Amino acid sequence: MKFLFSSLMLFTGILCFAQDSYQSIVLKNELTEHANAILRDEQVLIEIEDVDDMTITTKRVVTVLNKYGDDYVRAYDFYDDNDAKIKKQNAxxxxxxxxxxxxxxxxxxxDQSAVGSSNLYSDNRxxxxxxxPADYPYTVVYESEVSMSTTVFIKAFQPINNYFLSVASSKYELKNPNHIPIRYVETNLDSIQVEKKVSDFELTYTFKNIPAYNYEPYSPKVANMAPMVKVALNDFSLMGVEGSASEWSTFGKWQFENLLKGRDELNANTIAEVSELVKDAANDYEKAKMIxxxxxxxxxxxSVQLGIGGWEPILASEVDRVGYGDCKGLTNYTKALLSSQGIKSNYAVVYAGNEQKDIDPGFASMQGNHVILNxxxxxxxxxxxxxTSQSMPFNYLGDFTDNRHVLLIKEEGGEIVKTPQYTCQKNLEExxxxxxxxxxxxxxxxxxESKGISYGNxxxxxNQKEKDKNIYYKEILGNLPGIHINTLNFxxxxxxxxxxxxxxxxxxxxxxxxGNRILxxxxxxxxxxxxxxxxxDRKYPIEILxxxxxxxxxxxKIPEAYTIEALPDAINIETDFGKFSFSVEVADDDPRLxxxxxxxxxxxxxxxxxxFSDFREFLNKINILSNQKAVLVKNG
Incomplete structure (x- = not known):
């Protein structure tokens, strides 16, 4: 009894300790299920002192349950020499x-550069x-304070943006003592426990006890399902350049006036060279292709991450002189070349990546991570x-920027449009x-022969090395034994x-x-x-992008000593998810074909x-019916 009492006291002590600290041997099942990490406590305080004065204070406590959860610690902050300063940072x-x-x-x-190895120069770090870690689970308590003069970007509140992370508590607070007008939009808040207090100028949200999203095949990306609050100021600053906007037309015009205007000039020799190049073109389409x-x-x-917050392209004349640029510089340069021949085009800001992320049509703010040309x-x-590509065909985007809303930045103002969609008919392999x-x-x-997205893939x-080509094709033909590739042509x-x-x-x-038969x-x-x-127990929608x-x-062509004994019947399946057909026939002019x-x-x-059960049945039928066999029998 004494031992039992002592054990109970010890266990009770652990429970009390768990409430007051971040020990992780006692955690709620609903937070550990499907989770690789748990966001135990997050507190984000954004203080807007002026249109060019913002401080972000963060406390983030993450318990990592296994090696797959290490990336969720996110104990880092970005800064640069001119705008964002880290005033406090500890863990x-x-x-x-x-x-x-x-x-x-x-x-x-x-400390390191915040851009990749292709970067030429940048002040983003x-x-x-x-x-x-030596062992799991472990917990990281991260605290930081960052001050910046740029307020055109207000950190969104989205504690979960990937699978296998649960949230015990996450609080987001925006203080705005000078009452600069704000806008905000809420998404996916209906199904979670949320406390909020909002006014015309300030807001506070707390999310609690959000279970981890468990990956399901063909489900949407978590960012489209998880709760989120986006915030923007109507009056803002980008690296000392101030602006005002509450909708896309005025926001796009501000970007044109402050980021693009006057940066598309070319020298006379380049204009003359391009004019000579396109002089025999039949129309503007041919001219644009040549250019x-x-x-x-x-x-x-x-990559060149300089200019106004890394958002301003380098001069078209400079790209022409040095022969390189980032997406902004190369797009602006191409725009200038086209303009020199009387062809109007539009600088277009986009979220690039194969997941088809949209510029939000209903919420004007600084968005996007890439630039293309319209x-x-x-x-x-x-x-x-x-x-940015030296090899892509004219008028082809591929899966990097297809089928998503983008912002056209025009002299008369911004406009949201959508890039082309490559439908199942266009994405063709024969x-x-x-x-x-x-x-x-x-x-x-x-x-x-590949077309559409398949072309880009x-x-x-x-252009790969011969060794890599052989490996690639042997993987595609992995069901065939003892492959030896003799020739390749493209x-x-x-x-x-x-x-x-x-x-x-x-x-x-x-x-x-x-026996004497071949299957x-x-x-x-x-x-x-x-x-x-x-x-x-499927929870999430099925999505095929x-x-x-x-x-x-x-x-x-079957061996000479054999004849065809049996063939499978033709198959034709049509569903909401797609179609499948299969047939086999003997050639009219050749009984061995x-x-x-x-x-x-x-x-x-x-x-x-x-x-989902119907979708699964359709896919699995394709795989099963793709195992059809013919029976050949040996003569005599």
Whole structure:
């Protein structure tokens, strides 16, 4: 009894300690389920003293449960020499009992450039905690204070923006004693525990007990489902340049006047050179294409994070002189070249990346991470240019900037428009295979043509090293044993935005033998369709950002000693999610030639969670039916 009493007292002591500290051996199940890390306590205080005076004070306590949670610590802050200053920064590491492991003062943090290796020069830097844990779980208590003169960016309140992170408590407070008008927008707050206090000039939000989002196949990105509050000032400053705006038209005009105006001048020699280049062009579309390819041939991408907060492009004349620039500089340079020939174009700010993030059409603020170029009125649809690539075709964006809202910055004001969508019909791969079989080997010729997003995924193959090409194709043809690639040929038709590959190769037999019969797999190249497991408790919608169509034909020349005994029936499936068809026939003029045709279309779209079982069944049927076999029997 004495031992039991002592144990109970010890356990009670641990529980009390857990309430007053950050020990992590006793945690709520709803916060640990599906979590790699837990945001125990976050407090973000934003104090707006003036349109050019803001201080952000942060306390962030994260318990990391396993090695996959290390990235959620996020003990870092950005700064630069001219605008943002880190006034305070420290961290404390605790073990699972809440005991101190190590303290870090500001001088102990690592410091490095905040941009990648392609950067030429930049004053943006990051000061971050560099800690390698000896054991899990562990907890990091991070505190910082950063002052800055730029107020055009107000940190949004979004404690969760990825899977496998739960939140015990997160508080966001904006103080605004000078009553500068603010705007804010709330999303996805209905399903969480939230305390809020808002007024015309200040606001406070506290989110509590948000379980981790558990990844489900084909689910939307967490940022589109998690709670968030976005905030902006109507009067603001960007590196000392002040402005006022509450909607996109005036905000875009402010950007044009302060970031772009007067930066598109070119010297007379360059204008004369371009005029000579396009003098025989039939129309403005041809002129624009020539100018784009001219720009690609004489420039290269290098990041240059200077100017007004890194948002102002370097002068077009400077890009012309040195032959390099970042996305802003190269886009502005291309715009200037086009303007010299009377072709109007628009500088377009976008969120780049394959997840299709939008500039929010309903909330004017400084957004985006990339710049592209829009050319109206020279074709049936607007022309779009990615100016940082030396290899992309004219009027092709690919999955880096497709199908999303962007901001056009015009002299008359800003305008939100959408970039082109590559539909499942446009994202087309067509493959034609000729396969000659023997009893113990085969030879084959494969021709594949890629268009739409598939073009962007595949055209780079031609520039890889021979060793990497061989590895790539052996992975694609992984269902075929003993592959030896004999020849590879490529054709990149930029005018048609079409990429063609031809492979000649041989391999060991991929069929099975049963007595005097051959069981021949008819899908020579396996479809790239994920096998999806059953999920009776699906929570999130099904989302396919980009659909595609694959059309394949496999012509099998069977060995002379064999005849065809049995063939599978034709298949045709149509659903909301896409279509699948499969057929096999003997050629009319050759009894030894089997012609297999397969077509797969996966639609882009979004569907409710209760449709997941139908979606899963459709995908799994494609995989199962792609294992169809023909039966060949040996003569005599």
């Amino acid at each position: 404390l590491v605790l073990n699972k009992l809440g005991e101190e492991v190590k303290q870090f003062k500001q001088r102990d943090f690592k 990051v000061s971050y905690l560099n800690y390698s 784009y390819e001219y720009m690609q041939s004489k420039t290269r991408y290098i 050319i109206p009125n020279i074709a049936e649809d607007d022309v779009w240019l990615e100016c 493959t034609f295979c000729k396969i000659e079989l023997s009893e113990d080997s085969f030879t084959a010729t494969v021709k594949r 595949n055209y780079h193959i031609q 054709e990149n038709n930029k005018d048609q935005v079409s990429f063609s590959e031809q492979l000649d190769f041989s391999g060991k037999k991929f069929h099975t033998t049963a 021949l797999p008819l899908n020579f190249i396996q479809p790239e369709i994920d096998a999806v497991t059953r999920d009776e 980009r659909g595609f169509t694959n059309k394949d034909q496999f012509d099998f 089997l012609q297999v045709k397969r077509s797969i279309t996966i639609n882009e779209g979004k569907w409710s969670p209760n449709q």
